[in-house]
Amino acid sequence: MSAHADTHAHEDDHGHHHKETFVTKYIFSQDHKMIAKQYLITGTIMGVIGVLMSMMFRMQIAWPEEPNVLFEALLGKWAPDGVMDADIYLALVTIHGTIMVFFVLTAGLSGTFSNLLIPLQIGARDMASGFLNMVSYWLFFLSSVIMVISLFVEAGPAAAGWTIYPPLSALPMAQGGSGMGMTLWLVSMAIFIASSLLGSLNYIVTVINLRTKGMSMTRLPLTIWAFFITAVIGVISFPVLLSAALLLIMDRSFGTSFFLSDIFIQGEVLHYQGGSPVLFEHLFWFLGHPEVYIVILPAMGLVSEIMASNSRKPIFGYRAMIASILAIAFLSTIVWGHHMFISGMNPFLGSVFTFTTLLIAIPSAVKAFNWITTLWKGNLQMNPAMLFSIGFVSTFITGGLTGIILGDSALDINVHDTYFVVAHFHLVMGISALYGMFAGIYHWYPKMFGKMLNKNLGYIHFWITAVCAYGVFFPMHFIGMAGLPRRYYTNSNFPLFDDLANVNVIITIFALIGGVVQIVYLYNFFASIFYGKKAEQNPWKSTTLEWTAPVEHMHGNWPGDIPHVHRWAYDYSKPGHDVDFVPQNIPLKDGEEELQH
C-alpha cells in the first residue's frame, strides 16, 4: 500500500509544477534521460579525440620519424617539420589511454546507460537524487574540459603512461609532461572520481529503493544487475585512486616522500627518502584492475539484454549470469597484483595473485557459454545492436583467452609490457566494451531520441569495424611474443625488430580504416536525431519496462501510474502466448507459472 502512496506523491512532485526553461531542460537538467544524453555526447566527443590520437601514434609507429603533414597540422610545435617528437608520442599514448578508459568507457558507457536505463527499467520516476545526478554530470564535464586544456600547456600534457607511475610522473625534471600537464591530469582525475562516486552512489540507492511494485531483485533485467554491481565496485575502488592521486600531488607539490626515495637526477640528489613507487602501483591497481570490470560489466549487461531480445529467447542461465557478475566483482578486487608480478613485489604475493587471477576465467567462461547458448535455437533478429553484441562475445573470448597467459606469473615475465599486453587488453576490455556501448546505442537510440538509426549504415559500421578490430589487434599479439616493448617511439634502434616493421604497417592501415569508418556512425548518430524515422514505442518488441513508457520524453517517465511488474524480464517465446514476448507489466495468465529461474 505504501508503495502506492509513494508513487502518487512522486507523480505530483514531477508531473505538474515544473516550468522548464531551455537551461533547465537542456543544460542544468535533473532529468535522468537528458543527463544520459549529455554523458553520451560528451563521451562521444572525448572518444573522437582519443581515437584521433591513436591514429596519429599508429602512423608514427608504422612510418617512424617520417614527416607527416597531419602531424604538422595537428601537433604544431611538437612536430617540427612534420616529424613527431618523442615526448609528444608518449603524451599521445598517455592521454589516449586516459581518455578511452575513463572518459569514454567509464563515464560515456556507464554514465549514459546507467542513467538512461536504471529508472526506466526498474520503474522509477527518476534517480533517487536528480540534483546529485546533475552535479555528477557537470563534474564529469569539468574534468573533461580540464583534461582537454592539459593538451595545450607549454611543456606538454602528461606523458608518463596512463598508469602515471612515479617517480616519472612526480618529477618535472624527468620529463616535460610531468610539470603542469601532470598537475592538470591529476586535478582532472580527482574531479572525475568525485563525479563517478556521486553517480555510483545514486545508482546504488536508486536500484535498492526505487524499484516498482513486483520488481524483486531476481526479476531485474541483467542490465540493472550489471550497473548496480559496477557502481558498487566503483564506490569500493575509486576512492583508493583518489588517495593515490592526492598523495602524488603532495609528493609533487609539498615535498612529501610517499612514493619517492633515493633519487639522483640531472646532477643532483633529491631530498626524498623512505617512500616507494611500489606503494603507488598497489594503490593505482587497486582501482586500476576493478576499473577494467567497471568498464566491461555494463557492456556485459547491455549485451545480455540485447542478445535475449534479439534472439527472441530468454537469456540462458539468468541466475548463473547474476552469480558470475557477483563472482567477477568479488574477484576483481583481489587480483590487482597481476599487473605487478615483476615490480619487485614479493614473489610469494605473485603466486597468490596468479591464483586469484586465473580464477576469474571461470565466471567469464560461464558468461561466454551462456551467451552462446542463448543464440542456440533462437530466432535471431540481426539488428545492428545484435551484431555488435555477437561481436562483443567474439572479441571478449579472443581477448580473454590470452589473459590466461598474462595472468600466469611465470609467463608474464616475458610478455609483460610488450605489445602482447596491448593486444590483450584492447580486445578484452577496449574493443569489447566499445562494442557493448555501440550495441547499447543502436538498441536504445529510439528510447533516447525518439528516432530510429539507419540500420544499413549500422551494418556498414559494424562489419568494417569488426574486420579492422581483428586486423589491428590479432597480429599485435605476435609482435608482442617476439619481444617488442610497448611505448617505444620508434623501433629503428633495434635491428632485432626490423622484420616486425611490416606487421606494424599492416596494423596501422587497419587502424586508420577502422578509425575513419567511425564517421559513418557519427553521421548516423547526429543526422538521425533530426532526420531519423520516428520510432515506435517498442520497436524491438522487448519485455522490459522502458518500452512501456511513451516515446516522447516526459518528466516522471510514465504519464499515469508506474507500471507494476508481474514476471521476470525474459519471457520471450514463452509457450502458451500468441506473441513471442510478454512484457514485464503483463500479469500472469490463469494457471501460467512463473519460471523458477
Place this chain on the structure above:
Amino acid sequence: MTTLLTIIVLVFILVAIWQMVKIFDLAQAKNENTQVATDKDNTMNAYLMMGFLAFIYVITIVCFVKWGDLPLMSNAASEHGVVVDNLMVISMIIIFIVQTITQFLLHYFAYKYKGEKGKKALFFADNNKLEAIWTIIPVIVLAGLIIYGLNTWINIMGVDESDDPIVVELYAQQFNWKARYAGADNTLGKANVRLIDIDRANILGIDEADPNAQDDVITTELHLPVGKPVLFKMRSQDVLHSAYMPHFRAQMNCVPGMITQFGFTPTVTTADMRETSQIKEKVQRINNIRVENSKPLLAKGEEPLESYEFDYLLLCNKICGKSHYNMQMKIVVETQEEYNAWIKEQKAFKNSLIN
C-alpha cells in the same frame, strides 16, 4: 600555411565522406520503411557471420605461419627459459582449441538460427547440468595451469644461494644501463645515490670506504659465462625502469629506493646462438630488409644502414621518459675462459676513481 592547407584538405575529405554517407542514406530511405531488421537483413548478416568466422580463422593461420616461428618462444637461452617456453606452448594450444571451438559455435549459431518471420524460438532458460559442465571443465583446466604455472614461477624466483651465483648489479638511469660486477669477493660494495660524486667518477654512488667495493667492476656491456648461475641485483637512480632480457625470459623492474633481483643461468653462448638455423634465418631476413631500406639512403648520398649481427640484448621495458625507446645494453654470453679474460681487462672500482 601548409598547416592551414592540410586542415582544409582534411575537412574537405571528412565532408566528402559525410556527404557520401548521406547520399547512401537518402538513396535507400525510399525503398525501406522500417529500420528494424527484416528477413532479408537476417539472411545477409547470417552469411556475413560465416564469412567473418572464416576471416578469424584465416587471420589466425596467417599470423601463425608468417610470424609464428616466434624466435622468442622456442629458443630460450636460459635454463628456466625452456620450462617457460613449454608452459607457453601448452597454454597456447589450450587457447587455440578453445578459441577455435567457441568462435565456431558463436558464429555458426548466429548463421544457423537467423530469424524468420513466424518462426518461434525455443523457450530454453536454464539447465543446471550444462552450467555445471562449463563451470567444472574450466576449473579442471585452470587448476592444471595454475599448478604448472606456480611451480615454474617459484622455481624461477627462488634464488638458491648454494649455487654460488655470480652477483651482478644492473644499474638503470635515464637512458642507459651499467653493470657492476662484484669482483673476486663476489660481494657488491654498499651503494646509495647520495654517494654519487661525478667529479670523482663515482657514478653509481658506491661507498668508497666499503672494503667489499674496492674490487667491484663497472661496465657498459654485460658479459656472462655460459652455464654459470648469475644473480642480478637491480637498482635505478631516477625513475622506474625495467630490465628486460627477452632471450633469457627474464625481466625485473628497477625501482629507485630499493634493490630488486632476478637470477638465471645462461645456457647458450652468443657465438653458438648465431649459428642456430633459426637465428641465421632471422638475421638473413633482417639484413635483406636493411639492404632494401638502405637504397633510399644511398640515393640521397647518405651512409647505408649497418648490417645486423645477432646479439643478446637488455632493453628498458618500463616507460621512463623521452629516450625510453633507445635504452639498451649488449649482452655477451661466452665461455668461462673468454669471460675470465674479459673481466681481467676491466678496471676495478678503486682504480677507476679520479683523485
